[in-house]
């Protein structure tokens with residue numbers, strides 16, 4: 001029997017890589033996202049163990065219909081990979097609350113919605129794994145990434161609380177923190193930063209400098225398989241870590257963030273981003 005897992009945001013980047021990698025490792029993968037036509041490209045791979053499902057994590061009815069479809073198959077989910085995410089970039093002062101809400105509806109409330117839908121069956125089974133995709137920005141908030149970074153900080157906290165709540169029910173919860181990963185994610189971030197530059201205003205010059213630094217990050221970064229390998233470890237290790245960082249080269253920056261005084265970290269990050 002193949003263990004079944006649900007991956008949100010599987011139509012692109014990290015979610016797609018997780019779907020392919022985990023199906024090759026023997027999991028039955030429910031690959032979910034809004035763009036079903038992209039998911040269909042995965043259907044024939046890995047012995048046909050990838051099933052595409054239409055899912056919008058911001059919509060109650062969509063999540064219910066995914067759960068109904070999985071139940072129709074007679075499957076009980078062993079794993080959930082909460083990967084679906086978007087990024088809102090720009091200065092905090094200039095980002096309308098509507099955009100903050102859009103960010104949180106997907107990255108935070110969407111994750112909670114899917115998790116709440118899956119937990120009853122995992123608890124009833126007395127076993128299961130939940131892997132939340134956070135980010136290095138969930139610990140290190142660069143300037144002009146405050147909206148996105150704060151949503152990933154929220155995921156850090158809720159993952160810790162969830163892990164402690166469900167462990168007595170036999171469930172294990174991990175956070176996987178990617179650093180820069182070469183996926184389409186960076187393109188839309190670049191476009192948003194450019195919009196802020198074009199709009200002018202007091203932060204335009206600094207956003208332009210930050211954009212130049214950010215532009216170097218994604219194209220030179222590793223591909224998403226490095227994250228899929230960490231997700232696989234979180235799903236299969238007897239005693240999974242509470243946190244995985246992928247790639248590991250980001251661990252130094254995280255340690256610096258934890259150990260150095262904020263004033264020092266501020267200066268370093270401003271310099272790294274070309275703002276000083």
Ligand SMILES: NC(=O)c1ccc[n+]([C@@H]2O[C@H](COP(=O)([O-])OP(=O)(O)OC[C@H]3O[C@@H](n4cnc5c(N)ncnc54)[C@H](OP(=O)(O)O)[C@@H]3O)[C@@H](O)[C@H]2O)c1
Pocket residue numbers: 008009010011012013014015032033034035036055056057058083084085086106110133134135136177178179180181182183184185186218
């Ligand atoms: N790439 C990086 O450098 C990086 C670094 C740190 C963390 N991350 C995190 O990794 C995750 C995946 O990012 P990625 O780089 O793979 O980006 P991506 O290539 O843009 O993929 C994002 C995925 O999220 C899905 N999605 C967005 N809104 C959704 C919604 N409302 N309902 C369901 N699915 C939705 C998209 O599918 P549809 O549009 O088809 O719905 C897509 O499959 C995100 O949580 C991101 O924050 C990425």
